[in-house]
Amino acid sequence: MKKIKILVAGFFASALLFGTLTSCDQLLDMLENASSGIDKPSLDFKDVSFKNLDSEGITLECQYDITNPYAINLNVDAVKVDVACEENAMGSIDASEGISMEAKSTKTNKFDWKIKYDSLLNLANSYKEAGEEKDKLPFTFSGKVALNNELLPDLEIPFSKNVNAPVVKPSFEASSPKLNWPSSDEIIESFKRAFSSSNRGILDDLTVAANAANFAYKLTQGEVDVETLKKMDLNLNLNFNLDVSNKGGAAWAYLLKTCSIDTKGVLDTNADSLIEIDTSNLKTITSASGTIPLTAKLNTVTAGDFIASIVKGSGTNPTFKLGSDVKFPGLGGLLGDLEIPLDYELGIPLSSISSSFGE
Numbered sequence: 192m193k194k195i196k197i198l199v200a201g202f203f204a205s206a207l208l209f210g211t212l213t214s215c216d217q218l219l220d221m222l223e224n225a226s227s228g229i230d231k232p233s234l235d236f237k238d239v240s241f242k243n244l245d246s247e248g249i250t251l252e253c254q255y256d257i258t259n260p261y262a263i264n265l266n267v268d269a270v271k272v273d274v275a276c277e278e279n280a281m282g283s284i285d286a287s288e289g290i291s292m293e294a295k296s297t298k299t300n301k302f303d304w305k306i307k308y309d310s311l312l313n314l315a316n317s318y319k320e321a322g323e324e325k326d327k328l329p330f331t332f333s334g335k336v337a338l339n340n341e342l343l344p345d346l347e348i349p350f351s352k353n354v355n356a357p358v359v360k361p362s363f364e365a366s367s368p369k370l371n372w373p374s375s376d377e378i379i380e381s382f383k384r385a386f387s388s389s390n391r392g393i394l395d396d397l398t399v400a401a402n403a404a405n406f407a408y409k410l411t412q413g414e415v416d417v418e419t420l421k422k423m424d425l426n427l428n429l430n431f432n433l434d435v436s437n438k439g440g441a442a443w444a445y446l447l448k449t450c451s452i453d454t455k456g457v458l459d460t461n462a463d464s465l466i467e468i469d470t471s472n473l474k475t476i477t478s479a480s481g482t483i484p485l486t487a488k489l490n491t492v493t494a495g496d497f498i499a500s501i502v503k504g505s506g507t508n509p510t511f512k513l514g515s516d517v518k519f520p521g522l523g524g525l526l527g528d529l530e531i532p533l534d535y536e537l538g539i540p541l542s543s544i545s546s547s548f549g550e
Contacts, residue, residue, distance in 0.1 A: 230260040232348060234336055239354040241526070244517060244533040248307040249356060253332055256299050257348070259292045265338045265346075266291055270302060272334035276314055281306070281330070292338075306330070308360035312439060315358040326440040326521050327355045355526075357441035357519040365511060365539045366482075368431040370489075370501050374549030378410065379403040381423045411548065415502045421495035429487040429501075429544070433513075436480035442521045445476040445533075449514035452487055453536075454497045454507075465512075466494065504542040511537040 235256040242252040253272075259265045272284040284304060292298050311328060318325045333351040340346075372378065382403035387396060406419060433450070437443050447470050455464040468487050476483070489498055500506035516530040 230258075232260065232265065232338055232346065233258045234348040234350050236332075236350045236352040239332065239352050241529060241531045242303060244359075244361065244531060246535055248305045248310070249359070249531075250303055250305045251330075251354065251356070252301055252303055253352065254299065254301040255336075255350065256297050257292060257336060257338075258297045259338075260295060261340075261343075262294050263340055263342065264291060264294055265340050265343070267298070267300065268337040268339055270300075270334065270336050272302070272304075272332055274304060275331050275333075276328050277331075279314060281310065284334075304332075306356055308439070311356065311358050312360055315440060324440065325358060326442065327357050327519075330354050330356055355522055357443070357522060358439035359441045359443060359517075359519070360438035361445075361517075361533060361535070362436045362438055363513065363535055363537050364434040365537055366432045366434050368429065368539060368544040370498070370544055370546045371428045371430060371550055372410065372546060372548045373425060373427075375407045375411075377549075378407045378423075378425065381425050382406055382419075385423045410502060410546075413502055413504065415499050417495055417499040420491050420499055423491050425491040427489045427491070427498065429489055431485055431487075431539075433483040433485055433511075434480070435476055435483060441519050443477070444518040444520065445481070446516050447473050447483055447513060448516055449512075450485060451512045453510040453512055454494070466497075500541055501544050502546065504544070506541055508538050508540050511539060513537065 235258070236253070237256060238252075238254045240252050240254070242250040244250070257267065267290040270284065270286045274281040274283070282304075284302060286302055290298060290300065314328055315325045331351060331353050333349075335347045335349045338346040338348065373381075379400070380403075383399055386402070387399050406416070409415065429452075433447065435445055435447075437445075450468040450470050452466040452468070453464055454466060466487050466489065468485050470485075473483060491498055497509070513533075513535040515533040515535070517533045518528065518530055520527045522529075
């Protein structure tokens with residue numbers, strides 16, 4: 192009987208204690224004080240990696256793991272990050288995540304942030320004015336991840352991670368574009384093969400020959416009949432130089448992997464709009480600037496519309512699509528050996544492409 196009285200008294204004391212806890216915060220405080228030895232949710236900021244480069248800047252991918260040791264589910268409400276380069280605030284990220292974490296689990300999450308090339312150069316110039324040359328800059332990602340549950344509101348986990356970014360600004364220009372035609376004699380012979388017939392007489396052949404000579408002459412004057420051109424089978428080379436440079440101070444190793452000309456809006460709708468250019472034998476550029484000679488092989492049957500637009504110097508301008516890899520040895524270690532993709536699009540005016548015959 193005495194044991195029963197003690198248990199009943201303990202039950203009423205516990206009920207009285209919980210009756211005085213009027214908020215979740217008080218409940219949370221009590222749980223924390225009572226279980227100080229129990230693991231709490233934690234965050235492991237695993238990595239800041241270079242995702243890619245493009246025409247605007249460097250995109251960094253930030254990856255972290257959140258561990259939920261509780262026997263209840265948690266929600267990731269938001270990720271709030273401040274980015275700074277030493278004393279210089281570079282921006283903030285406020286992402287609503289909406290990710291649910293199961294009880295006793297670890298969740299991998301990530302977010303991206305882009306550093307603009309102009310920001311890198313401006314920061315490097317400010318260091319230079321202060322008497323310090325920088326080929327890489329230190330960036331700090333610091334912030335917090337907000338978690339919640341009905342029993343555990345407003346739970347926040349702080350984090351911080353540092354990374355060095357190279358001072359770089361890639362620049363590309365297509366120079367000396369030239370469409371190289373066969374000789375006038377070859378053009379005339381191709382015209383004859385396309386429009387002569389074994390059933391025609393001498394006068395017909397003379398007419399074809401005259402038309403062929405007239406066609407070849409008009410080409411040199413920037414005139415062309417598209418439908419006639421597309422019936423001929425001529426191979427042409429579009430030669431140009433790709434001038435590559437790094438406007439920043441970081442040492443780099445640049446390698447062009449793929450190059451194609453996008454002629455969308457120029458070629459027939461049933462034709463492939465991408466003209467691939469062979470880049471298999473290109474060498475890596477390790478200096479601040481370099482020139483890459485390139486050749487696009489064209490055929491009048493498959494690319495007649497595009498060739499005609501070059502001859503006339505009017506129409507939809509083509510776009511060069513460049514796929515490259517870049518290394519920055521100055522970052523050191525694994526980062527220095529990392530090949531970072533760099534995708535770039537470069538427009539070229541049709542009016543800038545000259546023509547030559549028989550070279």
